Amino acid sequence: MKRTAIATVVAIGITLLASGSPAFADTIDDPNDVAWASIRGYTSQQFHDYFNQKKVENYRVIDIEVDEINGQPRYAAVFQFNTDKRGWASLRDLTHEQFSQEWEAYKNKGYRLIDQEAYTLNGQRRYAGVWVENKENFGWVSYRNVDSAEFGDRFNTYKQQGYRMVNVEAYPNWPVPSLGRTSGYDRSPVRGEV
Ligand SMILES: [Ca+2]
Numbered sequence: 222m223k224r225t226a227i228a229t230v231v232a233i234g235i236t237l238l239a240s241g242s243p244a245f246a247d248t249i250d251d252p253n254d255v256a257w258a259s260i261r262g263y264t265s266q267q268f269h270d271y272f273n274q275k276k277v278e279n280y281r282v283i284d285i286e287v288d289e290i291n292g293q294p295r296y297a298a299v300f301q302f303n304t305d306k307r308g309w310a311s312l313r314d315l316t317h318e319q320f321s322q323e324w325e326a327y328k329n330k331g332y333r334l335i336d337q338e339a340y341t342l343n344g345q346r347r348y349a350g351v352w353v354e355n356k357e358n359f360g361w362v363s364y365r366n367v368d369s370a371e372f373g374d375r376f377n378t379y380k381q382q383g384y385r386m387v388n389v390e391a392y393p394n395w396p397v398p399s400l401g402r403t404s405g406y407d408r409s410p411v412r413g414e415v
Contacts, residue, residue, distance in 0.1 A: 234365030261297035
């Protein structure tokens with residue numbers, strides 16, 4: 222019963238990574254031995270300023286969170302020292318179409334998605350994402366806006382193929398008129414390729 226209830230109120234975005242050498246993956250994911258910084262509750266302008274400051278200091282974003290509080294976006298993020306000076310990108314407040322375009326562009330550029338965020342601003346669905354240069358050539362897959370039943374199916378499929386989950390984002394379903402979704406829980410286009 223609980224599964225059914227969840228399916229009616231959430232959509233899920235997920236990023237999975239092919240399991241490579243565990244030791245190698247741990248080094249990438251575990252920032253304990255790497256300098257880091259985090260902020261939260263920042264306004265758009267504060268985030269913009271801090272982002273640029275950390276970028277100059279050779280930090281890259283590894284996680285971003287966005288919430289709408291009293292009608293205003295508030296940003297939280299974790300930055301990590303960019304030890305190998307790899308290419309990266311962190312984009313926010315994208316529409317569905319913009320996110321899709323960036324997803325394609327960065328995939329073609331040899332980047333992989335490490336974090337994705339879905340939220341609403343002024344009643345509109347917005348997305349944020351963080352990409353890094355895929356120096357390791359990890360296989361990866363990501364998709365969003367699936368319901369919990371499809372999420373379960375895909376999770377099992379990719380797990381069997383040797384992927385592990387690196388990020389998952391569940392969020393209330395929201396009307397997306399540009400997708401022809403005005404209410405309820407219709408499935409929208411799914412992103413993701415191995
Ligand atoms: Ca995040």
